[in-house]
Ligand code: SF4
């Protein structure tokens with residue numbers, strides 16, 4: 061096994077400096093309002109240090125001072141999604157001309173390069189799914205340019221939350237591809253593997269030390285154990301047929317009694333791509349900006365056509381979310397739409413857990429998984 | 431919708447209210463001047479225009495119906511206006527004044543509060559404008575903001591009904607990338623049952639939504655009440671969450687009364 065180079069923790073600033081020299085805005089984990097969020101980092105000192113976390117259904121708490129590490133937590137409410145698929149953005153604007161005709165302008169698509177440090181394997185998997193949606197059949201110009209502007213520094217997960225189940229979806233906790241650099245954190249520093257050509261170039265400029273084989277083995281074993289420690293799981297198989305065979309299952313009604321139809325699960329889900337569009341006219345009435353914003357199958361507009369909302373009831377909306385994410389996503393993109401990040405469980409205000417719902421809905425009366 | 435004349439006329443009427451929603455006009459600043467190139471404001475006391483009975487194309491109505499005289503006035507507004515748009519919690523759901531509807535002790539409160547109650551001629555119950563006259567469109571909020579108001583005016587001028595955005599505050603809270611105060615701090619946030627429109631203002635400042643935009647589409651107040659119970663709120667505290675600014679809106683009214691009776695809605 062080739063041992064990656066080693067970057068002592070106090071040299072993390074060198075990594076940031078190289079990125080800044082190359083014109084990247086650096087974004088990394090910082091603590092805001094009690095959660096780990098991605099925010100601008102000008103200096104390595106600004107990265108959160110020493111935090112661990114507790115995540116349970118409808119519950120998220122950070123704990124300070126319990127480790128020397130910087131990445132001893134699983135994830136926060138955001139993934140990479142807001143960086144590539146903006147929560148709200150302008151698509152085009154139309155201007156009325158003096159002769160009464162209209163002139164259309166596409167929104168500007170020049171974005172600054174952004175380097176993200178602390179990306180998780182589940183979030184990279186989610187980014188691949190978003191790429192399928194936003195780039196494959198018809199490229200979304202906004203998404204395309206933002207995706208190209210990203211430099212991704214992943215950190216292998218050593219501290220999964222109670223809500224994580226990426227091992228069962230096959231999307232983590234090891235980082236294998238689709239990033240630029242992949243880091244293994246130890247108490248004193250990081251093993252740095254270059255994954256992409258851009259990552260290789262950058263790694264050459266870092267003050268990397270010779271990596272100790274035994275220490276690297278331990279670091280890898282920590283990540284393997286992180287996968288084994290996960291307590292939640294979804295069946296590895298395609299659930300499409302089991303789900304669509306159960307459209308009348310009484311559980312839909314039961315979950316709807318708890319579900320607030322608030323859409324938080326879809327908003328934090330790193331693969332959900334639904335959006336609505338709206339026109340915002342100027343005060344003088346001569347110009348209108350066309351915006352899109354994140355939407356959700358839990359909102360009435362999602363199934364609104366010609367004067368009626370097709371999915372009025374929460375029962376139907378919850379069913380849409382689960383059957384799309386774990387069912388028809390297979391038809392659309394060749395796999396399930398879930399990467400096991402667990403965000404929908406933690407950030408659901410009433411703690412509804414899709415892995416539990418799937419267990420009940422996809423298990424036949426004899427108790428055997430279908 | 432029928433087209434408006436070249437320069438549609440507008441009135442802003444005030445009923446029982448704090449005047450805060452009318453500020454959504456004045457807060458526009460320079461934009462208000464631009465707007466007056468497209469509409470002619472004929473009545474707006476707070477801006478010094480006093481023509482309450484002049485017929486207009488669009489009448490904005492702030493405030494609840496709290497006195498017998500206001501009921502008469504609301505009828506006059508209706509007959510003089512092509513469109514009536516209620517603005518704010520008072521006009522749309524009765525507002526804070528509707529708190530007096532909850533315990534049917536209007537007279538006792540009046541006599542206890544005022545030195546000379548004989549001069550006070552208020553109705554037993556404060557009611558929304560739509561309880562008396564037909565209201566074409568409603569803008570929720572306490573207070574409403576200029577963005578909402580402008581969107582409604584623009585829609586009407588372009589000949590389309592204003593968008594009735596009744597999604598939940600949570601959706602906007604996440605778009606704004608705010609950290610959920612319920613999940614991280616156990617604060618009893620009403621965002622999951624409250625109509626969007628404020629830009630998730632309270633969660634932006636780290637506090638829990640108190641429902642000033644009224645009930646959203648499909649509000650599951652029963653589940654949220656149970657959640658509040660789980661957070662340790664006593665029945666009376668849960669009731670107070672719902673019975674505040676929009677106590678007159680049926681979804682909040684019912685949830686509040688159920689909580690106050692000590693039960694949760696399943697019982
Ligand atoms: S469905 Fe839930 S666990 Fe799966 S990717 Fe989405 S938020 Fe993560």
Ligand code: SF4
Pocket residue numbers: 326331332333334355356357358380381382384385
């Ligand atoms: S339909 Fe629902 S589950 Fe599917 S992508 Fe849209 S928001 Fe997500």
Ligand code: SF4
Pocket residue numbers: 318319320321322323324325326358407408409410411412
């Ligand atoms: S499952 Fe939870 S987060 Fe999703 S809509 Fe229902 S209550 Fe909201």
Ligand code: SF4
Pocket residue numbers: 324409599600601603604608609610611612613619620621622630633638639
């Ligand atoms: S803070 Fe309130 S509004 Fe925001 S997501 Fe949480 S429950 Fe919803």
